[in-house]
Amino acid sequence: MKKRYLKILLMVVAAFISLSVDLLMSHADSTRNVTIKSLNVKVYDTDASTAVSMPNSEYSISYVDSEGLQQSLTSGETDSEGLITNVELKEVPTTASKLEITYTMGNETRGYIKNLSTDKPYTITFGKSIPEGNVISYKTSARFATSGEANSYTLHYLVARMNYYYNEVVNQTTHDIQVAHATDSSISEFRNQPINLYYERGSFVDVDNGFYRNGHDRSGVADIVLSDHASLSTFTDYYIKHAIAHEWTHWNLVRTANLPSGSYKNHYSYNEQTTTSYKEGGPAFVADMLTHEYSLADVDSEAQNDNYNGVNRLYGKSTIRTVEQVLYDLLDVSSNNENEDYFVSESLLNTADYTNEQISEINFGVLYAQMMQSKAKNLSEFLQYIQEKYVTSDTDKSNFQQVLTLNGLSSTGDFTLDADGNLLTE
Structure with missing residues (x-):
């Protein structure tokens, strides 16, 4: 009887291990790590040669999941040239084909460029497709608009x-x-x-x-x-x-x-x-x-x-x-x-x-x-x-x-003339 129970127990444990491995393999197959080696995005309106970078500016990186919900991955601050460099994004679903990078105009140590009505910092969002090798090294100048807003470029x-x-x-x-x-x-x-x-x-x-x-x-x-x-x-x-x-x-x-x-x-x-x-x-x-x-x-x-x-x-x-x-x-x-x-x-x-x-x-x-x-x-x-x-x-x-x-000043650095050019008295 004991041998029978032991055999059953071993079978259950083996099944559990097999299921766990399958789940791990399935999870591994459904996610991957994405590396941003270098991302350099500049902004322009009508002439790309006048594009400006977004230096020392906060950013957040996210993706849209299969249910259409925004999922955050990480955040940080661009470098002095406006680049995002050497960022490792862990376990990004394979169903996510694009990253959304939202740049905020400013940072907490300098201050922000804010909208008077909303009291919120201006932001610019750039979409970048995830390449086959999962390594992003990309440079571009782009125009940005808000849907339904005239002159938003x-x-x-x-x-x-x-x-x-x-x-x-x-x-x-x-x-x-x-x-x-x-x-x-x-x-x-x-x-x-x-x-x-x-x-x-x-x-x-x-x-x-x-x-x-x-x-x-x-x-x-x-x-x-x-x-x-x-x-x-x-x-x-x-x-x-x-x-x-x-x-x-x-x-x-x-x-x-x-x-x-x-x-x-x-x-x-x-x-x-x-x-x-x-x-x-x-x-x-x-x-x-x-x-x-x-x-x-x-x-x-x-x-x-x-x-x-x-x-x-x-x-x-x-x-x-x-x-x-x-x-x-x-x-x-x-x-x-x-x-x-x-x-x-x-x-x-x-x-x-x-x-x-x-x-x-x-x-x-x-x-x-x-x-x-x-x-x-x-x-x-x-x-x-x-x-x-x-x-x-x-x-x-x-x-x-x-x-x-x-400059017409006295030896103590005081002004010497009034509005009409007359000497000032002590």
Whole structure:
């Protein structure tokens, strides 16, 4: 009897093992691993030669199962060139012939490009068929549209460019502050704080872009809004990068130096409040440097030579443009049509070891970092801070004073003339 039971038990165990093997074999046959060796997707509207990548942007990868349901596989962030590389996708069903890769415009450490109405980040989804060998190495430029939405090709390209230039502004500034830190250890390494950038077709049309310290919707969370324009031709690469650099710098100066608010008419108009000229002049300077390869050589002597209906609007006067001109004089390695010979990192460098471009990057990094660290509220405070830290030799002191004189400033960096050109009294 015992032998009979043992025989039955062995038969049951054998059947179970056989069934398990069959199930394992069946599962193995129904799934496979897929490797993304390299996936490089760029976005364009009408001309593939203008396509932009999606660098340092979040992505998620999924497939649609046999019941039509979306199944997530993994998520991550593209590299600095916008590529997804060396990703292993485990146990993808053989019935899934295509992957869906959804790119999000932004990331949590930088911030996102968001839709004003939905408060959700813009996304772009790319479908990629799974090749026979289950290894993806693919590069393409493509157009993207949302079903039923007019002009969505243009919209996707526009937000992809905003994402691209937002990333570039952050990376370029971070790099320059890092090289400045390597030159002057008293400069703190740059620590970015994320801020979202909002845009929507048909919203904030033909008005100024804006940084909102309490949020455009008064939520209490700071954000940036890029206005829309009736003519989409306004959105050149230069315009997008310049606008983002300007507003993002407002954010950095508010969060680190708590610069005050203040309204103004334009960059050449006189501001009774010198804080207004400074808090706008700094971001204007940054935006121009990042979009003009650190050069304003064509307008280097504008503060001395401005002539609008016979009036010099800049020299010695509290304007945004005057502040920008002074900051540029602290950056430029060689002046154009100006009798001044000073730049802010001069006492820190053996200039023979650097190219002019490298020195310009260091100077930019120093000025950007010190606008934050000094916590100066106006140009005079900032210049006195710079003078104390970097103007050391007698030659430096003489050349620094020449910068002030050329721009009509006093020896303490104060404006000297009122709106009508009359001398200001103490």
